[in-house]
Amino acid sequence: MDVEAYLAEARTLVVDEIRTLTPADSRWTGGLYGLVLDYPLRGAKALRPALCIATARMLGAPLDAVVPTAAALELYHNAFLVHDDVEDESLTRRGRPSLPAEHGVPISVNVGDALLGLAMRPLAQNAREIGAGRALGVLEVLAEMALRTAEGQALELGWIRRNAWALGDRDYVHMVWLKTAWYSFLAPMRCGLVVADGQRLQLAVNRTASMLGIAFQLQDDVLNLQERARYGKEVAGDLWEGKRTLILLHALARAHGAERQLALDILAKPRAQKEAAEIDWLLDFVHRHGGLDHAAAAARAHADRAARAFAAVAAAVPDSVHRDFVHGLIGYVATRSW
Amino acid sequence: MDVEAYLAEARTLVVDEIRTLTPADSRWTGGLYGLVLDYPLRGAKALRPALCIATARMLGAPLDAVVPTAAALELYHNAFLVHDDVEDESLTRRGRPSLPAEHGVPISVNVGDALLGLAMRPLAQNAREIGAGRALGVLEVLAEMALRTAEGQALELGWIRRNAWALGDRDYVHMVWLKTAWYSFLAPMRCGLVVADGQRLQLAVNRTASMLGIAFQLQDDVLNLQERARYGKEVAGDLWEGKRTLILLHALARAHGAERQLALDILAKPRAQKEAAEIDWLLDFVHRHGGLDHAAAAARAHADRAARAFAAVAAAVPDSVHRDFVHGLIGYVATRSW
Secondary structure (H helix, E strand, C coil), rough: CCHHHHHHHHHCCCCCHHHHHHHCCCCCCHHHHHHHHHHHCCCCCCCHHHHHHHHHHHCCHHHHHHHHHHHHHHHHHHHHHHHHHHHHHEEECCCEHHHHHHHHHHHHHHHHHHHHHHHHHHCCCCCHHHHHHHHHHHHHHHHHHHHHHHHHHHHHHHHHHHCCCCHHHHHCCCCCCHHHHHHHHHHHHHHHHHHHHHHHHHHHHHHHHHHHHHHHHHHHHHHHCCCCCCCCCCCCCHHHHCCCCCCHHHHHHCCCCHHHHHHHHHHCCCCHHHCHEEEEEHHHHHHCCHHHHHHHHHHHHHHHHHHHHHHHHHHCHHHHHHHHHHHHHHHCCCCCCC | CCCHHHHHHHHHHHHHHHHHHHCCCCCCCCCCCHHHHHHHHHCCCHHHHHHHHHHHHCCCCCHHHHHHHHHHHHHHHHHHHHHHHHCCCEEEECCEECCHHHHHHHHHHHHHHHHHHHHHHHHHHCHHHHHHHHHHHHHHHHHHHHHHHHHHHHHHHHHHCCCCCCCHHHHHHHHHHHHHHHHHHHHHHHHHHHHHHHHHHHHHHHHHHHHHHHHHHHHHHHHHHHHHCCCCCCCCCCHHHHCHHHHHHHHHHHHHHHHHHHHHHHHHHHHCCCCCHHHHHHHHHHCCHHHHHHHHHEEEEEEEEHHHHHHHHCCCCCCCHHHHHHHHHHHHCCCCCC
């Protein structure tokens, strides 16, 4: 199964749909729609739409039935990225300056809101493709998604604001389930079920998506500290931003005395007061205490759980390229390099 | 007709509905929902839900059919207020510190997103009250509303960022129609029509709502510079924020030479570099050139146009307290003191 090729095809479909949905700029739009298309056209992986399409199609739904929902998910994802870059003060995104770095906070907050508004369009018109009942079912999933994602962000921002570090693996895993797994895996797969009338598989799909989402974020954290050249974000951005990752929590739980205190002192500083040498020291620190190995192993363990949960789904649907894609993605997520 | 009493009743209904919709905080929500309820409970006027309820009810819809949609509109309004306070760096809101002033930009952006997510809940469950077809019709209005509002914000933020002052009355009126009239008047009244199956009145309602919305914002601008004690926002906040109002554009069009240049020099400064004495000088400046009188007269003229457009709506529906409220509101908007 060529996971990358399936993703690329989903990306083409969804980017076309997003271009069609987006109005052209005029003298009365203040350049809004050029900025709305900025992140979606920056070579995303289209993971969420691909997963939604694959789930619906492995249950027999036609492609046209699921593309509007897939496009809405990708628009939501990009809205979250824009607001996330504001909230985390991220300087780069997909290898280029972030929207707030280039256009400031006010314009970026507004562009994120426009992406959220644009996402409502295919959802409001979805009745044409899947009937009004299922269209509202998709909306219900997305309403829950929006709240879960905001809860995850609130937890993480609260920890950063209160400088909380007395956190266990369970705190991290639950936060990541809310912040990442819900909108990147649970919502796409559950929307696919709604589109294909496959709610009988919901329990097994929930478990698959939850474990896959946690594995994905764990691997993302590892890549953030590991990959320097190929990865699109800034190097060790998580350390600059003071993110509570399993990597850091593991190292802090193993360190003692002055070394541990030095790590906490650096992490307590706001980003602008940190220095590159301090970030390098933190990188050595987490390596020294096996933080990266611990997180990579946890990513593999969660991917294994996802694979076991997905076996129950796979047994209930016919063999297809779409089923193979989800299966392949599970194997891929904990070993990928993007 | 007691406009204030009708507003107060709508407020009670909608605040109750919002309380019911909002989850309780737990150890896994990072205090999100306490902050989500902050602005909605700060004594808002409930203008938008009242207008939506009145429009639906004057066309014969029962109250239960329209309350979820009215609550969604109020949640959107509060989401926009939160993100607006981030974008404008506003320090106060309804007489108290603004959310960003109290909790910072990251948490405020996220609270706004949670309010937007919460607004989707009654919309997704609206089929119970009004059937799936009309529920999706409401969603379509709100999708357009979200984009128009973002377009208006983009226009205004673009003018501020480029320090553009070569703007005419028409630029201001169109920006305000997008930024304020759409979500505060057009969307509430059009949602009311959808709920009550009254789309035959759409042209007259569009005209009423557009003129009323422009009148409302013009009066808002006047109040911002006039009322110091009773008004809930900071004094002359628009001048601190460098907002392009009809008041300022009118004064700048009438001023000359060094005086005009001094005004432009003050307005070009970022908020943190402006001084209170400069804001006082600007207040005298706009008074001297009749800016406030000009805007107040324009507010009355737009309210008159709204009244003429609403006559066509009123002729098509039976006499009721709901029809009287809209009529009363039109008379009220250009003379109000809140």
